[in-house]
Amino acid sequence: MKSDVIVDTETFVRSTLDKDGTGHDWWHCVRVRNTAVKLAHEEGAEVRIVELSALLHDIADHKFHGGDKEVGPRIAKEFLEAQGVEREVVEHVANIIRHMSWSTSKEGNRAFDSLEMRIVQDADRLDAIGAIGIARCFAYSGHAGRPLYDPTTDGEYNTSALQHFQDKLFKIRDSLHTASARNIAQERHVYMKEYVARFHDEWGGIV
Numbered sequence: 001m002k003s004d005v006i007v008d009t010e011t012f013v014r015s016t017l018d019k020d021g022t023g024h025d026w027w028h029c030v031r032v033r034n035t036a037v038k039l040a041h042e043e044g045a046e047v048r049i050v051e052l053s054a055l056l057h058d059i060a061d062h063k064f065h066g067g068d069k070e071v072g073p074r075i076a077k078e079f080l081e082a083q084g085v086e087r088e089v090v091e092h093v094a095n096i097i098r099h100m101s102w103s104t105s106k107e108g109n110r111a112f113d114s115l116e117m118r119i120v121q122d123a124d125r126l127d128a129i130g131a132i133g134i135a136r137c138f139a140y141s142g143h144a145g146r147p148l149y150d151p152t153t154d155g156e157y158n159t160s161a162l163q164h165f166q167d168k169l170f171k172i173r174d175s176l177h178t179a180s181a182r183n184i185a186q187e188r189h190v191y192m193k194e195y196v197a198r199f200h201d202e203w204g205g206i207v
């Protein structure tokens with residue numbers, strides 16, 4: 001049976017992110033939670049920390065809060081404290097949310113690390129690849145006002161949805177921490193490669 005804290009966290013996340021149209025919505029959090037809990041069992045991590053962090057990880061993404069990276073950890077912390085969750089758990093979850101994002105980890109920030117963080121990060125990255133990853137990429141790109149593809153800006157960073165595959169999505173497989181996540185990523189990676197090849201074929205009128 002689910003604990004009260006998990007049920008209350010689900011309700012909180014759902015009410016906050018239900019209307020999101022950028023691919024960082026409630027169901028993204030559910031998928032990341034489900035994958036993260038599975039990875040936690042396989043990798044021997046603390047399931048409760050992983051589950052709470054996965055549910056809360058996008059509660060206030062800095063991209064949508066003027067670049068402020070403290071909003072998400074602070075909201076998660078205040079919420080969990082109000083639920084009476086133990087201090088060490090609250091701190092660990094806040095640290096995971098503070099340090100797990102792609103951009104933060106690319107800055108070479110090694111200020112915090114744990115098996116639980118690696119697992120939530122892997123689960124979040126797995127949701128950015130494969131069939132769902134493709135859908136999220138186009139949803140986000142549309143939200144940001146960028147085109148599907150533009151052959152005149154080929155290779156230029158952040159110029160279209162198709163470019164995002166080169167910029168980030170094709171790099172995800174080799175950035176994962178756990179063997180369990182790498183196993184899942186392999187097929188999704190190949191699927192995306194095939195998809196992009198097909199996209200270019202159709203664009204060129206070949207099929």
Ligand code: ADP
Pocket residue numbers: 023061100101102103124127128129133136137138140141158160161164169
């Ligand atoms: P993180 O939260 O791990 O830092 P992002 O928020 O950048 O990762 O990515 C979340 C989702 O948004 C992913 O599915 C990703 O592909 C998509 N996304 C982020 N930036 C772009 C972009 N420039 N173009 C298209 N999709 C993007």
Ligand code: NI
Pocket residue numbers: 024028032057058124
């Ligand atoms: Ni996410």
